[in-house]
Amino acid sequence: MRDEPMEHGSGLGGFRRYTWWSLTGTLVFFLVLSVGGRIPDPDVPGWARALSAVALVVLIAAIVVLLRRRLSLVPEGVQAVRPPVGWLAAGCAAAGVLGAIAPVIHGQRLWSLAPAMMVSVAATFLPPPKRRMLVAAAVVAAAVLGGVVGFVSGGAQWPSAVAEPVGLVAFTSWTTLGMLWGWDVAERLNAAGRLAAELAVKEERLRFASDLHDIQGHHLQVIALKSELAARLVEADPSRAAAEMREVQQLSTDALRDTRAVAQGYRRTTLEEEIANAAKVLASAEIRTSVDRDSGTDVRNLSETGRHLLGLVMREATTNVLRHSRAGRARIAYRVEDGRALLRVGNDGATGSASQRTGTGLPVLAERLRNAEGTLEWRNEDGWFEVVASLPTGTAGAK
Structure with missing residues (x-):
């Protein structure tokens, strides 16, 4: 069959x-x-x-x-x-x-x-x-x-x-x-x-849309009212119209800041959370998963940006295992060697070539890691597909 x-x-x-x-x-x-x-x-x-x-x-x-x-x-x-x-x-x-x-x-x-x-x-x-x-x-x-x-x-x-x-x-x-x-x-x-997994994704999207609507709706409504007032005052009271427009500018800045905060809170991920989540998701998919992490290796040695970048790699690698393979086994390994954090995610049951399986996710992440002085590589050898990411432990500044 x-x-x-x-x-x-x-x-x-x-x-x-x-x-x-x-x-x-x-x-x-x-x-x-x-x-x-x-x-x-x-x-x-x-x-x-x-x-x-x-x-x-x-x-x-x-x-x-x-x-x-x-x-x-x-x-x-x-x-x-x-x-x-x-x-x-x-x-x-x-x-x-x-x-x-x-x-x-x-x-x-x-x-x-x-x-x-x-x-x-x-x-x-x-x-x-x-x-x-x-x-x-x-x-x-x-x-x-x-x-x-x-x-x-x-x-x-x-x-x-x-x-x-x-x-x-x-x-x-x-x-x-x-x-x-x-x-x-x-x-x-x-x-x-x-169906439950699809509903969970849709609920999270609705939550994000609701938060964004609440923030943007308030700011945009006030901006629209003050812009209309400034337009009426531009000839009768130019100084007050200018003051209103300065407030509009400040409101726009606040709206942009709040929007970024919502988006960052929605999308921000960390390595430790993604490793734990990947192990649970792969196990629930009946893929035997082993997590290899030295007892002396602490994820907190990485900066927040580094943990975020490796977390994104972990999430993308997990998605590849679920979507593009017939895996029965998976292995996650994380360690710090010579001042660099090294993350390996491999699985058997790989189908097709590496280029066919990666889509746009891994190449985009590879560019982001290069900007942070890191590397991201992937290979498919004899049905075993492996993603290897490396970052200096002092990574900072790359978003």
């Missing part, structure tokens, strides 16, 4: 593969064991063996294709996307053939196994109400057909002839639908997690 990009870091790719292999393997195993094991029997007529073999191959292929298709759909898309009609029809026909031939071959009593499997697979593409109706109809049909088979073969076998196919249909449907229900729940939880 191929991982979808949206599944990156969530563990859904592995869970999908586990669900598909275990479910498909279980169905195929019991089909081959119960039906295929009797095909080579020399006592079975040649036409029955040949027809059973062809039907078995077609049914197995249909189950594989249908389950693969089913697991490629998110739960909300199950009702909107139809299964491959050709494979569904072929699987139903093959299951019907196996069910019809089975009683003839040595009085085989598992005639309902193949139809039960096909019913359970087809039911996974239906919404829950229709799914329950299909399974209920299959149970009733199995009971009726089982009763007919039992009556024809002998009245004494009638109870077991009814109970066995009913039990097979119910058990097969319960197992198949139960495993796919687990996959649907996992996908919904993953979608809810992504």
Whole structure:
């Protein structure tokens, strides 16, 4: 099974593969064991063996294709996307053939196994109400057909002839639908997690917009009133008009200062916060993350500007891990050597070349670090992508 990009870091790719292999393997195993094991029997007529073999191959292929298709759909898309009609029809026909031939071959009593499997697979593409109706109809049909088979073969076998196919249909449907229900729940939880993250970003943007509106709204309203007053006084009382315009200038300066303060408070980041946040975010994405920091290394040895710049590097590197790789492991290392702070962030599962993964974030940060007498490099070697940033511990002045 191929991982979808949206599944990156969530563990859904592995869970999908586990669900598909275990479910498909279980169905195929019991089909081959119960039906295929009797095909080579020399006592079975040649036409029955040949027809059973062809039907078995077609049914197995249909189950594989249908389950693969089913697991490629998110739960909300199950009702909107139809299964491959050709494979569904072929699987139903093959299951019907196996069910019809089975009683003839040595009085085989598992005639309902193949139809039960096909019913359970087809039911996974239906919404829950229709799914329950299909399974209920299959149970009733199995009971009726089982009763007919039992009556024809002998009245004494009638109870077991009814109970066995009913039990097979119910058990097969319960197992198949139960495993796919687990996959649907996992996908919904993953979608809810992504939605929560998006909402958190939107809430933070709204908070920033609200703060900016409060500051700018007040200043701009006063500036507009005083500018209008100065325009009316420019001929009648020039000195007062000049005083009003000086106040407008001061208000503009205050508004610019307050805006910068809001923006700086919104965007300012520090290395220690970003390292801790990166470890949590990567761990929540099921990426095994190690943080290597010497016990004698203190982030406070850096200036505020240096901590801010390396914090931005840490944030950008974390974003690259989440967006541009299929990482299973990540490593964060920070130390101070020879008067320079050194930050390394690496991960496996790198895809594409380094230039394809960096976008504009790392080159822009590299320029900012050069202005602060630092360096920023990145490389991709054998699937391991690493970002290395270096700054002198006395960095100051670069913003």
